[in-house]
Amino acid sequence: MNTVLEARNLSKAFGGIQAVDDFSFDLRRGEFLALIGPNGAGKTTCFNMLNGYLKPDRGSVRLQGKELVGIRPRKIWRMGVGRTFQITETFLSMTVLENVQMALISYHRRCFDLFSRATRLYRDRAEQLLELVSMQEHASRACSELAYGDLKRLELAIALAHDPVLLLMDEPTAGMAPSERVALMALTAEIVARQQVSVVFTEHDMDVVFAHAHRILVLNRGELIAEGTGSEIRENPMVQEVYLGGGAVFEAENEAASA
Numbered sequence: 001m002n003t004v005l006e007a008r009n010l011s012k013a014f015g016g017i018q019a020v021d022d023f024s025f026d027l028r029r030g031e032f033l034a035l036i037g038p039n040g041a042g043k044t045t046c047f048n049m050l051n052g053y054l055k056p057d058r059g060s061v062r063l064q065g066k067e068l069v070g071i072r073p074r075k076i077w078r079m080g081v082g083r084t085f086q087i088t089e090t091f092l093s094m095t096v097l098e099n100v101q102m103a104l105i106s107y108h109r110r111c112f113d114l115f116s117r118a119t120r121l122y123r124d125r126a127e128q129l130l131e132l133v134s135m136q137e138h139a140s141r142a143c144s145e146l147a148y149g150d151l152k153r154l155e156l157a158i159a160l161a162h163d164p165v166l167l168l169m170d171e172p173t174a175g176m177a178p179s180e181r182v183a184l185m186a187l188t189a190e191i192v193a194r195q196q197v198s199v200v201f202t203e204h205d206m207d208v209v210f211a212h213a214h215r216i217l218v219l220n221r222g223e224l225i226a227e228g229t230g231s232e233i234r235e236n237p238m239v240q241e242v243y244l245g246g247g248a249v250f251e252a253e254n255e256a257a258s259a
């Protein structure tokens with residue numbers, strides 16, 4: 001069934017707080033998996049254990065059969081675990097195309113002395129990546145001129161520059177208008193399907209989660225309390241209880257969707 005990632009019994013405590021507690025899950029190739037839960041549920045801690053920024057107290061993470069626990073973040077990135085950030089990280093004075101070229105130069109470990117030649121280096125690949133996120137017509141614009149939604153698409157192209165096996169997206173739509181959120185996630189879902197990348201994303205906007213996630217995992221106080229498709233999660237009484245007790249969030253969203 002082509003499992004890309006196997007996380008087993010992940011646990012992490014900070015002082016007296018059990019941030020993640022015996023959390024296990026598998027991820028398939030080309031799967032778009034949402035990790036949701038209320039504030040403080042342990043989502044970011046979980047991400048940081050997957051990409052090596054935090055060492056679990058217990059448990060293992062295997063990427064295509066290789067253990068990641070104990071390996072440095074940079075090496076894990078090189079093994080194929082990419083990440084997009086909540087805060088958009090681009091060089092604002094450089095053009096869109098140059099930013100993607102810089103990501104490619106960094107991945108291929110080319111020296112920054114070559115910067116003067118960077119306008120030629122990896123140009124074709126950078127153009128392909130911009131086309132993938134429908135940003136080709138913005139290639140020569142400075143990043144400082146871009147609208148926020150376009151910056152997020154650029155960020156996605158940068159994250160794809162090293163051909164990740166697994167892409168971690170921590171609240172990819174934070175700060176975006178609702179219509180932009182849906183568009184960005186629709187684009188991401190299309191790329192996931194076309195490139196067969198596996199994605200784990202966290203998201204507070206349930207419309208985005210239900211519209212695009214193939215499968216949803218729900219964390220609460222560090223524990224996995226539910227797993228399933230959108231409709232399974234929506235109907236799960238434990239999940240409804242966790243989200244403001246009694247499903248107020250889901251009801252509000254259903255009303256908004258049908259209005």
Ligand SMILES: Nc1ncnc2c1ncn2[C@@H]1O[C@H](COP(=O)(O)OP(=O)(O)OP(=O)(O)O)[C@@H](O)[C@H]1O
Nearest residue numbers: 014017018019037038039040041042043044045046
């Ligand atoms: N470095 C840290 N030191 C101490 N406590 C931490 C640290 N990182 C996280 N925690 C605690 O661990 C718990 C889980 O936090 P985490 O940030 O993983 O949750 P989250 O689900 O990502 O929350 P949010 O949706 O608000 O980002 C919280 O109680 C948090 O206060």
